[in-house]
Amino acid sequence: MSLVVATDLALPARLEPTSLSLTAGTLTALVGPNGGGKTSLLHALARIGGASGEVLIGGEDPARLPPALRNRALTYLPASRDLTWPIRAHELVALSGASPEEVSAFASRLELDQFGPRRTDRLSTGERSRVLLARALAPRPRLLLLDEPTANLDPLWQIRLTALLAEEVRGADRAALVAMHDLDTALRHADRIIVMHQRRIAADGAPADILASDVIPRVFGIRRTAEGWEAA
Amino acid sequence: MMARALIALAALACFAASLLLPWESLSTLFAADPDLGWALLTELRLPRALLALIYGAMLGAAGAAIQALFANPLASPDLTGATSGAALGAVVTAYLIGLSGAFAMALGAVTGAGLSLLLLIGLAGRRADTSTLLLAGLAITSIAGALTTLALALAPSPFAFYDAYAWLMGSLTDRSLEQLAFAGIPAIIAIVWLASLAPALDRLALGEEVAESMGYSLARLRIRIVCLSALGVGACVAICGAVGFIGLVAPVFARRLTGGHPGRAILPAALIGALLLSLADLLSSLAPLGRILPIGVITALVGAPFFLWLVVRMRWRMQP
Numbered sequence: 001m002s003l004v005v006a007t008d009l010a011l012p013a014r015l016e017p018t019s020l021s022l023t024a025g026t027l028t029a030l031v032g033p034n035g036g037g038k039t040s041l042l043h044a045l046a047r048i049g050g051a052s053g054e055v056l057i058g059g060e061d062p063a064r065l066p067p068a069l070r071n072r073a074l075t076y077l078p079a080s081r082d083l084t085w086p087i088r089a090h091e092l093v094a095l096s097g098a099s100p101e102e103v104s105a106f107a108s109r110l111e112l113d114q115f116g117p118r119r120t121d122r123l124s125t126g127e128r129s130r131v132l133l134a135r136a137l138a139p140r141p142r143l144l145l146l147d148e149p150t151a152n153l154d155p156l157w158q159i160r161l162t163a164l165l166a167e168e169v170r171g172a173d174r175a176a177l178v179a180m181h182d183l184d185t186a187l188r189h190a191d192r193i194i195v196m197h198q199r200r201i202a203a204d205g206a207p208a209d210i211l212a213s214d215v216i217p218r219v220f221g222i223r224r225t226a227e228g229w230e231a232a
Numbered sequence: 233m234m235a236r237a238l239i240a241l242a243a244l245a246c247f248a249a250s251l252l253l254p255w256e257s258l259s260t261l262f263a264a265d266p267d268l269g270w271a272l273l274t275e276l277r278l279p280r281a282l283l284a285l286i287y288g289a290m291l292g293a294a295g296a297a298i299q300a301l302f303a304n305p306l307a308s309p310d311l312t313g314a315t316s317g318a319a320l321g322a323v324v325t326a327y328l329i330g331l332s333g334a335f336a337m338a339l340g341a342v343t344g345a346g347l348s349l350l351l352l353i354g355l356a357g358r359r360a361d362t363s364t365l366l367l368a369g370l371a372i373t374s375i376a377g378a379l380t381t382l383a384l385a386l387a388p389s390p391f392a393f394y395d396a397y398a399w400l401m402g403s404l405t406d407r408s409l410e411q412l413a414f415a416g417i418p419a420i421i422a423i424v425w426l427a428s429l430a431p432a433l434d435r436l437a438l439g440e441e442v443a444e445s446m447g448y449s450l451a452r453l454r455i456r457i458v459c460l461s462a463l464g465v466g467a468c469v470a471i472c473g474a475v476g477f478i479g480l481v482a483p484v485f486a487r488r489l490t491g492g493h494p495g496r497a498i499l500p501a502a503l504i505g506a507l508l509l510s511l512a513d514l515l516s517s518l519a520p521l522g523r524i525l526p527i528g529v530i531t532a533l534v535g536a537p538f539f540l541w542l543v544v545r546m547r548w549r550m551q552p
């Protein structure tokens with residue numbers, strides 16, 4: 001059953017009218033070349049920047065929910081890890097509106113305890129990424145919208161985060177839509193792949209079907225060989 | 233909590249001191265005629281001491297809110313041109329239109345401050361970098377200053393310059409209880425309302441997009457902060473003239489009490505602002521110069537070096 005149903009989502013000059021639905025318990029990868037519309041689709045679903053169209057999560061429009069409940073419906077992690085004000089790491093996670101138990105649970109799962117009291121401007125970009133991820137994950141929203149969550153993370157943390165996302169979403173009444181550039185990660189770990197190209201959905205299907213079709217050479221200009229990816 | 237209580241206590245001590253000091257004139261008057269002594273206390277010293285607390289609190293709260301909105305620790309009511317816009321509005325209302333009542337001047341000042349802040353957002357953009365923000369603020373301050381001088385030069389009254397000068401430099405003395413009400417009521421409404429925006433401003437620290445995804449509308453927040461700052465600062469400027477730098481300094485210290493949270497710093501900034509302006513007022517009346525110094529001169533003398541220190545710190549990429 002569809003947990004998330006989005007109809008006629010559009011952002012002027014950024015996203016052509018798009019409809020999609022996401023099934024509970026699934027992790028969907030959002031891939032596409034630069035400027036293809038990945039971030040715009042995430043924005044439209046998170047109701048950022050005056051998007052038109054309708055989003056229903058579990059039959060409810062998140063835009064109608066007050067901020068205190070909205071974080072239980074969806075959270076959004078932007079690709080930028082820049083922050084304007086230096087706040088202590090554990091206090092930043094608490095801004096998510098999650099309960100203190102949830103905040104401390106995710107702080108320890110992302111191993112923030114060692115630098116929790118430190119200010120975000122004194123953390124490395126990778127450490128800051130983990131703090132921001134904890135902020136997005138802690139309220140345990142039904143829809144996770146993550147833009148490049150593994151960017152800036154070292155290989156160990158990339159693996160850990162992928163496992164953590166799968167553990168959080170699979171079998172739960174939740175869904176994740178994750179924008180990423182790494183096609184291998186998408187093909188290996190996602191239940192479904194949406195390919196964005198020229199501000200609209202170019203392909204949508206199971207990883208094996210996406211790989212078997214001509215969409216990757218057509219959209220990205222690359223193809224997979226025994227050695228890896230090369231220009232098509 | 234402890235630090236906040238201490239600041240509140242210190243502000244109250246300043247308030248009490250400005251009621252009682254200088255002690256000789258008060259005690260002499262009370263000894264001669266208790267009614268006169270009482271009048272000195274309630275009609276002269278009380279409005280002044282309360283205005284110092286309220287105007288200082290307003291500047292601190294507006295400074296914290298404006299800094300959080302622009303995501304810039306160098307934004308403040310005076311550096312963004314809001315204070316000079318308010319002064320222009322009040323001067324035009326009083327000297328060109330000829331309405332010199334407290335209400336009309338407050339209305340003129342509120343309009344002037346609001347228009348300046350809207351112009352700043354138009355010129356510098358929504359999340360301005362420091363140099364654009366300061367340059368746009370400087371331009372607005374210069375234009376408003378020139379227009380204020382022009383309005384005074386064109387005023388029918390030959391004493392306009394002399395009258396206006398003392399007021400423009402900022403002064404809390406000889407204000408009536410009625411004038412206190414015209415500045416105080418809008419300022420208290422504005423401070424309380426601004427403080428209620430703290431959760432939204434704290435989330436804005438996570439970035440505009442994240443705040444919007446959490447259900448906080450930046451457009452609505454922006455218009456509220458502009459209107460409330462204009463209302464409170466404008467009303468205070470109309471009654472007490474322009475006082476600089478409190479709105480810049482108070483939030484910087486306040487954020488140290490709130491772990492860097494910009495929105496949560498609004499109320500502590502109001503407390504610190506009240507303390508700073510009360511201290512400046514005490515200094516202005518107790519300085520052994522034989523006369524009362526304009527309070528704006530004292531805040532500028534102390535505040536401008538602090539501003540320079542902030543600029544130097546930012547150059548070293550250490551945000552306060």
